[in-house]
Amino acid sequence: MNVSKFLKSFQYAFQGIVYAFREQNFRFHLLAAIIAIIAGLLTGLSQTEWLVIIIVIAIMLTLEMINTAIERVVDLTTSEIHPLAKQSKDLAAGAVLVFACASAIIGILIFLPKWMN
Numbered sequence: 413m414n415v416s417k418f419l420k421s422f423q424y425a426f427q428g429i430v431y432a433f434r435e436q437n438f439r440f441h442l443l444a445a446i447i448a449i450i451a452g453l454l455t456g457l458s459q460t461e462w463l464v465i466i467i468v469i470a471i472m473l474t475l476e477m478i479n480t481a482i483e484r485v486v487d488l489t490t491s492e493i494h495p496l497a498k499q500s501k502d503l504a505a506g507a508v509l510v511f512a513c514a515s516a517i518i519g520i521l522i523f524l525p526k527w528m529n
């Protein structure tokens with residue numbers, strides 16, 4: 413195994429995370445994640461509930477990064493207006509929206525009953 417190559421690939425991956433931080437949407441989702449974690453600490457969650465919260469946060473941030481990557485590839489492919497370019501970007505953004513809605517519902521299902529008590 414080439415250790416130097418392995419470490420380099422980690423370096424590139426961290427660079428990808430740095431690029432993500434430059435995106436406003438990614439920072440918004442990160443802020444929402446931090447708020448969810450603070451709310452979880454204050455409310456008190458079971459181990460299973462923490463697992464769900466962590467998985468949801470990880471998927472949300474990952475989806476946002478994939479969405480940004482798709483936007484970059486589309487912009488690289490064409491600078492012209494093209495219906496397929498629009499579909500690609502809108503589908504990727506739609507995927508983020510679908511999961512954001514599901515995350516909000518999961519958050520409500522976990523937190524609301526505890527706050528009602």
Ligand SMILES: Nc1ncnc2c1ncn2[C@@H]1O[C@H](COP(=O)(O)OP(=O)(O)OP(=O)(O)O)[C@@H](O)[C@H]1O
Pocket residue numbers: 483490491492493494495497498499501502505
């Ligand atoms: N080359 C293109 N051809 C057709 N429609 C495009 C093209 N590029 C972007 N669009 C559409 O224009 C709208 C705005 O696109 P834009 O690239 O600004 O996306 P965005 O979500 O605002 O991304 P960013 O995070 O880079 O601001 C979207 O509906 C997108 O699908």
